[in-house]
Amino acid sequence: MSIGKIMSSSITITVLRFVTGALFILASYPKIINPVHFSAVVAEYQLLPESLIPFAAIILPWIELMCGVMLILNVFAQSNALIMMVVLVIFTIGVTNNLLRGIIHDCGCFELLDGWLGFQEEISFSTILRDLFFIGLILPILLYGSNVFFRRR
Incomplete structure (x- = not known):
């Protein structure tokens, strides 16, 4: 069986939808409950005007x-994968930009792990590799997922 057939199979797409959806839900939760902290993290990237x-x-x-939930539910999976891909690409560019400028700070990615496991992540080359891995997980959904409301593949 070719890699293309494996990546486009409904089982692979379903597993990837659940994994990436869960990751994005896990990443969103602490940011939603503590927007002040996340605002400070966003400011550390020094990419946006202060007013934004x-x-x-x-x-x-x-x-x-929302993208995580909708991926798990298979609602407009390709569209949500595209949104997630754009977010990850922008974030990866931001991390790369800061690393090249020598600015090291809290990643702001999985703050929930900090509370549960004492895990705090600063941006690093491994952050970029992890995000490229996540982009690789999302790519098959973008290419082969469904883009309709509650359609089963």
Whole structure:
């Protein structure tokens, strides 16, 4: 069986939808419950004008949550995968930009793990590799997932 057939199979797409959906839900939760902290994290990236930071800090976690839920439910999976891909690409560019400028700070990705496991992540080269891995997980959904309301593949 070719890699293309494996990546486009309904079982693979379903597993990837559940995994990436759960990851984005997990990432969104602490940002939603503590927007002030997430706003400080967004500011550390030094990419947005100061006036847009509160807006981004409130909207982005809800986008992550909704895309994660909709992926799990298989609602417009391709569209949600595209949104998640754009978020990850922008985030990866931001991390790369800050690393090249020597700015090291809290990633702001999985703050829930900090509370549960004492895990705090600063941006690093491994953050970029992890995000490229997540992009690789989302790509088959974008290419082969359904883009209708509650259609089963």
